[in-house]
Amino acid sequence: MRALGIDLGSRQVKLAVMKDGKLEDMRSYSTMSFYRNYCSYREGIRLDTKALGLSDFDMAVSTGYGKNNTNMADFVQINEIKAHVYGALAQTGLEDFMLLDVGGQDVKVTRVEKGMITDIELNEKCAASCGRYLENMANVLEISLDEMANCSSNPIELSSTCAVFAESELIGKIAEGIELERLCAGVNHSMYKRLQPMLANFKGRVLVVSGGVANNAALTGYLANDYDTVIKLDNPQFNGAIGCCHYAARLASKKVLERHVE
Amino acid sequence: MKEKIGITTTVPVEAIIAAGFAPVDLNNIFVTSNDCQGYIEAAERDGFPKSMCAWIKGLYGACMINGIKKIVGVVQGDCSNTASLTEVLRLRGIDVIPFSYPHERSAENVKNELDRFMKLWGVDLKSVEAVRASLQGIRGKAILLDELTWRESKASGFENHLYQVSMSDFNSDPEVFEGELDSKLCEIEDREADEPRLRLGYIGVPPMMADLYEFAEQQGARMVYNEVQREFAFPRAGYAKNIYEQYADYTYPYDIDFRLKEIKKQIEERKLDGLVHYTQAFCHRALDDIIIKSRIDIPIINIEGDKSDRLDARTRLRLEAFLDMLCDRKEAL
Numbered sequence: 349m350r351a352l353g354i355d356l357g358s359r360q361v362k363l364a365v366m367k368d369g370k371l372e373d374m375r376s377y378s379t380m381s382f383y384r385n386y387c388s389y390r391e392g393i394r395l396d397t398k399a400l401g402l403s404d405f406d407m408a409v410s411t412g413y414g415k416n417n418t419n420m421a422d423f424v425q426i427n428e429i430k431a432h433v434y435g436a437l438a439q440t441g442l443e444d445f446m447l448l449d450v451g452g453q454d455v456k457v458t459r460v461e462k463g464m465i466t467d468i469e470l471n472e473k474c475a476a477s478c479g480r481y482l483e484n485m486a487n488v489l490e491i492s493l494d495e496m497a498n499c500s501s502n503p504i505e506l507s508s509t510c511a512v513f514a515e516s517e518l519i520g521k522i523a524e525g526i527e528l529e530r531l532c533a534g535v536n537h538s539m540y541k542r543l544q545p546m547l548a549n550f551k552g553r554v555l556v557v558s559g560g561v562a563n564n565a566a567l568t569g570y571l572a573n574d575y576d577t578v579i580k581l582d583n584p585q586f587n588g589a590i591g592c593c594h595y596a597a598r599l600a601s602k603k604v605l606e607r608h609v610e
Numbered sequence: 611m612k613e614k615i616g617i618t619t620t621v622p623v624e625a626i627i628a629a630g631f632a633p634v635d636l637n638n639i640f641v642t643s644n645d646c647q648g649y650i651e652a653a654e655r656d657g658f659p660k661s662m663c664a665w666i667k668g669l670y671g672a673c674m675i676n677g678i679k680k681i682v683g684v685v686q687g688d689c690s691n692t693a694s695l696t697e698v699l700r701l702r703g704i705d706v707i708p709f710s711y712p713h714e715r716s717a718e719n720v721k722n723e724l725d726r727f728m729k730l731w732g733v734d735l736k737s738v739e740a741v742r743a744s745l746q747g748i749r750g751k752a753i754l755l756d757e758l759t760w761r762e763s764k765a766s767g768f769e770n771h772l773y774q775v776s777m778s779d780f781n782s783d784p785e786v787f788e789g790e791l792d793s794k795l796c797e798i799e800d801r802e803a804d805e806p807r808l809r810l811g812y813i814g815v816p817p818m819m820a821d822l823y824e825f826a827e828q829q830g831a832r833m834v835y836n837e838v839q840r841e842f843a844f845p846r847a848g849y850a851k852n853i854y855e856q857y858a859d860y861t862y863p864y865d866i867d868f869r870l871k872e873i874k875k876q877i878e879e880r881k882l883d884g885l886v887h888y889t890q891a892f893c894h895r896a897l898d899d900i901i902i903k904s905r906i907d908i909p910i911i912n913i914e915g916d917k918s919d920r921l922d923a924r925t926r927l928r929l930e931a932f933l934d935m936l937c938d939r940k941e942a943l
Contacts, residue, residue, distance in 0.1 A: 429931055430938075464884075464909040464933040464939070468924075602941065 353592025409578030435591025497533035505558030640668030687711025687863030711863035767833030
């Protein structure tokens with residue numbers, strides 16, 4: 349059983365290939381180049397798997413934000429919250445946890461109990477608590493995301509709610525001559541504070557973190573104060589695509605397929 | 611026309627009817643009103659805080675707006691806020707008769723409380739038993755409606771909810787209500803069976819937002835068990851030797867173990883795929899969710915209602931995701 353999972357994100361499109369439960373391949377493309385180079389439009393989005401060098405699938409499942417974006421012909425489309433939960437269930441082996449997924453432009457918090465989604469919170473209107481914010485701030489500081497991600501001590505205070513105002517605030521702090529590590533820690537800590545209100549109703553023992561922002565060690569360190577255990581998934585940005593693969597495996601073997609075919 | 615006696619939840623209506631009065635469930639007046647927000651506002655204008663259960667405000671509004679002069683308030687076993695509500699109602703000149711479901715569900719305790727209650731209404735056991743016997747026919751019909759829901763897949767979850775919830779006061783007139791139930795049963799029996807994709811149980815107090823049932827059906831899920839509504843209908847009354855046994859065998863107001871035993875039995879019998887546990891904002895019953903989730907094996911989603919009589923977007927999204935995964939589980943795993 350060979351499955352292809354695609355997560356069409358706002359910034360990156362993530363692909364995962366899984367054979368008999370084992371991940372064979374993971375890749376990501378910028379969303380723009382993915383649509384431009386590998387997709388055509390004919391009664392929905394058609395993916396040119398040959399151009400991607402991918403073939404021989406028993407099942408292909410896609411997910412992503414917005415129904416139109418995931419309307420790929422020949423793919424079974426699933427809700428992205430479900431894709432991420434299936435990914436986290438398969439990768440952690442846990443059945444009860446909170447899942448925090450922070451992507452380029454959106455944040456999803458999900459409560460999973462007995463292997464089922466029982467609560468959800470999504471960011472609305474504003475993407476100031478997402479990966480794009482960290483990217484912009486790293487650009488302002490002229491430092492890589494990876495370097496910035498390791499700074500957590502003695503953070504400076506960045507109080508703006510708006511990501512654009514926060515940039516101005518950061519520039520003000522640079523002008524005050526504050527050292528780079530503290531500025532970086534301030535950015536990471538401000539990200540944590542923006543996520544806190546969303547997590548307020550998702551207290552629990554175990555927090556699983558996915559999405560590209562899970563790679564930010566400072567952020568997961570701050571979150572560790574609020575949970576007994578914080579688990580960062582391996583290749584966290586691929587969790588949605590991996591979840592699609594696991595879902596595909598279930599589909600291929602069971603009759604859920606009938607429901608999608610109906 | 612018989613004088614109406616407001617009730618704050620299910621009480622031994624047999625005593626009220628035997629005394630020549632017509633019980634009216636204040637919850638039903640409130641929630642079926644076209645202006646239930648107006649009832650809540652009436653209570654808030656009179657000082658009820660924002661952080662108070664909407665049902666309590668609704669009960670208050672229902673009394674005030676409908677000119678109810680006398681009520682039975684359940685001050686133990688149902689809701690501790692009701693105890694204070696009855697004090698406020700007394701302040702407003704309403705005659706309050708308290709009733710308690712004893713915390714310790716012993717035959718003796720239940721008998722003592724019922725004897726006290728019957729005495730307050732000036733009725734004896736014989737006349738109450740006569741009323742109990744006369745209601746047995748309607749109770750049998752409610753069981754039939756329930757079976758048409760879970761066994762024959764003909765009645766909707768909403769119909770199951772509506773007719774069973776109405777059994778707390780028989781819409782103030784058992785005879786008229788029985789006629790309505792008869793014609794509804796005829797209509798339902800003529801339908802083709804329509805087996806839902808998912809069989810859900812609804813536990814907890816009846817919801818503020820009745821569109822929950824329709825929404826679930828749109829997702830292919832039907833509530834084939836309405837826990838508390840079914841208890842209002844006293845489905846086991848036929849096995850009770852007397853009124854004391856009947857009211858000792860009512861699950862909801864007593865301890866959670868007793869309640870869970872019946873829920874578990876129904877999960878098995880009705881082959882339920884999952885449960886919706888409804889709790890009301892600011893209600894102590896929210897804590898029951900901890901126990902229920904740890905003691906019941908099938909998936910459970912807790913949804914909370916507050917003032918609105920319609921499902922909000924977030925609850926819809928949560929239910930949708932839950933039911934979607936529940937479908938996967940049922941069909942694939």
